[in-house]
Amino acid sequence: MSTNPDAARLSKLLFEAREQIDMLNGIVESQSGRVDNWSRRVRDEIDAYRAEQGWSADGFGGES
Helix, strand or coil, rough: CCCCCCHHHHHHHHHHHHHEEEEEEEEHHHHHCCCCCCHHHHHHHHHHHHCCCCCCCCHHHHCC
């Protein structure tokens, strides 16, 4: 099975964006004392898209 370089690139970008969103969400919520539904929703949508593609939830690589 060959790897699609576009899929691998998108997977990496989405994973990195997801990690940054999650990290910043933690900062915003701890500083404001409020739930940040917007960043949680975007993070969850990225997770759902990655799952639909069959991509790892724990990183990137090996996408076909």
